Amino acid sequence: MTPEPSDSDSDQLDFWSFVDHAIARTARELPGIDPLAMRLVLTLHRAANMLVYDLESTVHRPRGWSWPGFRVLFVIWLTGPLEAKQVAELSGMSRAAVSALVATLGRDGLVVKERSPLDGRAVHLSLTEQGHEAITRAFRAHNAREQEWAGTLSEDERETLIALLQKMTAGSVRFGVRHRS
Known part of the structure; x- marks a missing residue:
């Protein structure tokens, strides 16, 4: 010190x-x-x-994306068509933030919204072909950068850090941690 x-x-x-x-x-x-x-x-x-x-x-x-925009595209890419409220939950964002991002991502031709066939109030989000191509290209670059960050640690250190962070987040239920859901 x-x-x-x-x-x-x-x-x-x-x-x-x-x-x-x-x-x-x-x-x-x-x-x-x-x-x-x-x-x-x-x-x-x-x-x-x-x-x-x-x-x-x-x-x-x-x-042309923000970090939250990437997170929305990433969730939709990995889950397939999904209700907007579930995208918000999985990305750790508010519904309002997802809605605003989807407007931009839709305007850019990356995401489409459709009314749910089962519940007309719900909105399903999916990637366009252009959106799928964009997120897969972006994720390759994203993961290359993740590898650079992770490369500062040995494999054992990475596994230890992951385990400790998982323990820390799992233990947070003991004291009623607040988080987006």
């Missing part, structure tokens, strides 16, 4: 020195906090944000 910066040094902080600073200051002002839990969550959040930003900026934005 680096020494805590003074107020005059705060403009010299980078993300990691800020984490050290935040933990030291929080522990000083709020005795009894768990600094290791704080470091874990800050680090996990930073890693997830870096990964998503990298994938979005290197793979999806050049195709």
